[in-house]
């Protein structure tokens with residue numbers, strides 16, 4: 001990370017997005033293949049369903065961060081809940097170290113959550129207000145590590161609080177949640193997850209409810225966990241700039257499907273899919289894009305009756321007949337980058353996608369800065 005001329009930690013460029021990942025060539029610790037989640041819609045006839053997630057595959061490697069970005073309702077949280085096995089998938093597979101990890105009972109689920117932990121968006125809601133930090137962390141340690149007592153327990157508590165930079169630990173261990181700031185509470189929630197000694201963290205918008213002044217501190221903590229503990233992290237965010245800053249790879253979702261994926265620097269600075277181009281133009285808030293694009297080119301698609309073919313085609317200035325009938329697979333764009341866009345099918349040897357920003361008359365933005 002470079003610092004601003006004022007000496008602050010302001011982010012002015014990607015710190016190490018192209019850092020050779022220590023474990024990038026190892027097999028993924030957690031793999032999802034063809035995940036699909038359709039929620040039944042109550043009150044509608046004909047067994048209508050919300051197509052929340054369709055055909056999403058993700059590989060999470062130890063020591064690497066994958067960001068999942070997209071506007072509200074695109075299916076990001078559903079993917080995190082599927083990977084955490086908080087909801088069952090309609091179809092698809094979850095593999096932990098290459099083995100089917102679908103937890104069929106309480107014991108199997110317990111073994112799974114020891115390896116795969118989740119951090120939620122709301123540090124105010126996720127900690128029980130009547131329990132101290134000591135109680136919360138002790139409970140998690142005992143669930144996952146057995147009955148620690150006495151000096152052993154105190155050492156484990158000290159280590160957890162130090163790991164999340166709540167030091168000296170004695171200052172925090174007997175506090176109640178209301179005595180802590182939002183950032184400190186999120187650190188306690190992260191410590192609670194670490195008590196399981198997990199290999200994977202699923203972080204669902206972990207900074208979006210925090211004051212902008214402390215967001216970078218939490219991202220840096222998560223990066224420290226990636227580097228020191230070699231934890232695989234799925235980072236869900238609305239904020240493309242933070243994906244560029246923090247994630248090795250970025251996946252972009254639109255209406256339940258992945259539309260583009262690749263190394264974060266390329267995806268955020270040279271977006272290939274027309275939707276990603278629009279998303280970047282609206283950085284840092286994709287919902288701003290949603291409003292703008294709706295104004296310009298019709299409504300966001302219904303997930304009960306999603307558009308046939310490419311779900312983005314009703315908004316896409318480059319849509320051709322094929323886009324209206326056939327779902328585009330993720331097609332290679334360059335250097336391991338893929339876009340689910342028929343414009344990259346190379347049927348005539350070159351991509352057919354131009355600048356969607358010019359087509360929309362939108363102001364290009366840059367995913368360059370992250371709120372501190």
Ligand SMILES: Nc1ncnc2c1ncn2[C@@H]1O[C@H](COP(=O)(O)OP(=O)(O)OP(=O)(O)O)[C@@H](O)[C@H]1O
Pocket residue numbers: 039040050051052070071072073074075076077078079303
């Ligand atoms: N339990 C549920 N029952 C019915 N529909 C659901 C359920 N959970 C999510 N959905 C729907 O699935 C779609 C995807 O929702 P999801 O929360 O995964 O999106 P998201 O990208 O995480 O949005 P946000 O950024 O607002 O959290 C939405 O249309 C949502 O209304």
